Amino acid sequence: MDAYAKVRRWARRRTSRATDWPLDRLVEAKGTRGVSVILPAKDEAATVGGIVSAIRTGLPALVDEILVVDSRSADATARVAAEAGAKVVHQDAVLPHLPALPGKGDALWKGLAASGGDIVVFVDADLRNFGPHFVSGLLGPLLTTEEIGFVKALYERPHITENGVTHPGEGGRVTELVARPLLNLYWPELSGFVQPLGGEYAGRRDVLERVPFVSGYGVELGLLIDLLGIIGLDGMAQVDLGDRVHAHQSTAALGRMAGQILLTAWSRLDRQGRILSSEPLNPYLLQYERGRPRVSDISVAERPPLASVARQKAGRQG
Numbered sequence: 001m002d003a004y005a006k007v008r009r010w011a012r013r014r015t016s017r018a019t020d021w022p023l024d025r026l027v028e029a030k031g032t033r034g035v036s037v038i039l040p041a042k043d044e045a046a047t048v049g050g051i052v053s054a055i056r057t058g059l060p061a062l063v064d065e066i067l068v069v070d071s072r073s074a075d076a077t078a079r080v081a082a083e084a085g086a087k088v089v090h091q092d093a094v095l096p097h098l099p100a101l102p103g104k105g106d107a108l109w110k111g112l113a114a115s116g117g118d119i120v121v122f123v124d125a126d127l128r129n130f131g132p133h134f135v136s137g138l139l140g141p142l143l144t145t146e147e148i149g150f151v152k153a154l155y156e157r158p159h160i161t162e163n164g165v166t167h168p169g170e171g172g173r174v175t176e177l178v179a180r181p182l183l184n185l186y187w188p189e190l191s192g193f194v195q196p197l198g199g200e201y202a203g204r205r206d207v208l209e210r211v212p213f214v215s216g217y218g219v220e221l222g223l224l225i226d227l228l229g230i231i232g233l234d235g236m237a238q239v240d241l242g243d244r245v246h247a248h249q250s251t252a253a254l255g256r257m258a259g260q261i262l263l264t265a266w267s268r269l270d271r272q273g274r275i276l277s278s279e280p281l282n283p284y285l286l287q288y289e290r291g292r293p294r295v296s297d298i299s300v301a302e303r304p305p306l307a308s309v310a311r312q313k314a315g316r317q318g
């Protein structure tokens with residue numbers, strides 16, 4: 001039996017390219033719906049301004065709100081983003097009655113809470129080759145196909161070394177070494193997503209508010225798995241955006257990211273009743289830096305579906 005027949009059928013039906021979605025068609029399809037673009041940003045002063053400007057000047061008729069969530073930056077991220085024309089909120093200032101949590105997933109969830117669009121696009125703030133097609137491409141299937149509730153980007157990912165040497169197709173190490181094997185093991189229906197960990201995706205607010213957001217780097221894997229349970233594979237699509245160039249993290253940092261992704265997968269297996277956990281998982285990771293041991297806390301917490309949280313406390317305007 002061909003285990004991937006369903007995935008191939010889905011991929012044929014639900015994969016498109018950014019060039020399939022011309023702007024005039026999208027603006028017409030948008031109608032009166034509001035679109036918010038949310039950028040989680042921790043120390044991204046070097047890139048966030050250019051991305052905000054490109055969205056603001058390139059997609060004035062398509063994007064109603066650009067929101068940068070300053071994720072405890074130590075640099076000028078907030079100022080640069082505001083000067084480029086974004087609305088900026090600090091991660092810990094949104095829903096401040098809740099205990100603060102660190103991490104990208106929490107920044108996204110706070111962005112969802114503080115934004116107002118009917119359709120929400122998430123874009124990483126460290127992209128080096130951003131163009132407006134990142135946003136318009138993701139909006140294409142959502143604005144034109146009622147049954148689609150979530151759209152994920154796919155792209156080619158080079159690995160660029162510190163000396164500037166480019167290795168085409170070698171980016172996405174955690175994707176290839178951890179996420180893809182995990183998905184194929186336990187959720188093979190999701191194996192058609194070419195970039196399951198990519199930070200660029202979009203969804204309908206009413207869909208995104210029905211799923212939890214893992215606080216750290218497990219957020220993308222958690223969303224895919226949880227959305228599969230809510231809207232099914234056919235409610236999801238992917239769009240080819242071409243190439244994506246971003247800032248690479250060290251191997252040790254990617255080890256901690258991989259740990260958070262494994263913890264997220266484990267929590268979903270547990271929730272789905274697919275494992276019997278007799279003792280709590282160890283939330284620490286022991287790594288060796290040039291032979292020297294270093295222990296990191298890689299634990300992840302979770303935010304509940306936003307719909308279950310009092311809306312008036314979200315700090316929304318209007």
Ligand SMILES: O=c1ccn([C@@H]2O[C@H](COP(=O)(O)OP(=O)(O)O[C@H]3O[C@H](CO)[C@@H](O)[C@H](O)[C@H]3O)[C@@H](O)[C@H]2O)c(=O)[nH]1
Nearest residue numbers: 040041042071103104107124125126197198199217220249
């Ligand atoms: O505590 C944090 C950490 C990161 N970020 C931002 O999140 C985005 C992506 O973070 P980054 O550290 O650059 O992640 P990558 O190494 O690029 O990891 C990839 O894989 C992760 C795990 O799935 C995804 O979350 C990322 O979007 C994806 O690009 C960037 O804008 C960061 O500034 C935050 O807002 N808060």
Ligand SMILES: O=C(O)[C@H](O)COP(=O)(O)O
Nearest residue numbers: 171172173174175197248
């Ligand atoms: O998605 C991933 O696998 C991580 O972001 C690592 O990507 P990189 O290997 O391109 O840095």
